[in-house]
Amino acid sequence: MTVRTPFIAAALLLAGGTAFAQLPPPPPGAPLPPGAAAAAPEAGTVVTGRVQRFLLNPGGEADGLLLADGTQVAFPPHLSADAMQLLRPGDTVQVGGWRAPGVPVLRMRSLEANGRSLADTPPAPGMAPPRPPREPGALDALSAQGRIDRLLYTDRGDVNGVLLADQTIVRFPPHVGAMYRDQLRPGAELHARGWGTRGAQGTALEATGLGPTADTVAEVLRGPRPGPGMGPGPRPAPRGPAS
Structure with a gap:
């Protein structure tokens, strides 16, 4: 079922104080050391x-x-x-x-x-896109679980996702990757809940909750704040996430 909700990845905030249980020790050669991308490209x-x-x-x-x-x-x-x-x-x-x-x-x-x-060249001014863009609110509530096969990085070297052994892609903002860099290791088990898509090329989701198992998932992202002093805004609960 497709749930119409604002595109969470564009405005999510880190949930203060959340953490998930320690994952198994990493195998050799996992993440990059802090500051690895500090040098000029x-x-x-x-x-x-x-x-x-x-x-x-x-x-x-x-x-x-x-x-x-x-x-x-x-x-x-x-x-x-x-x-x-x-x-x-x-x-x-x-x-x-x-x-x-x-x-x-x-x-x-x-x-x-x-x-x-x-x-990679920018389109000419006024040029229409080759096809209508995907409606940003058309995301499905999804969950995924499996062994982390590899970390995914931004071009600056920040961890912003993982590829699971079943080829599911789990994305999250770089600040979440930095906070959990000791737990997000190749070979570790990971359960993720969030919003995304499934298609011919595979499954990808933006994680709002992470943990080593479904029972230990902790919220890592919450909905956008509606205004100063109003606290975190409501986030629609996933209804029957696909597994």
């Missing part, structure tokens, strides 16, 4: 690799790629339709862009695959 970087999958935002749009060697490629979601027409998982792609030292994310400026190319 390396411009003119070119990476060639095989596309493992698209990375999706909670609205179901592709905003990146995961390559077979673990490199994450980031691009704006307005390129989602063009990228999906150009590429398929298994294709070899050459991506040019920039990256911060020590961060496994390449910010795309252009890519080539299958004899065609795609560039």
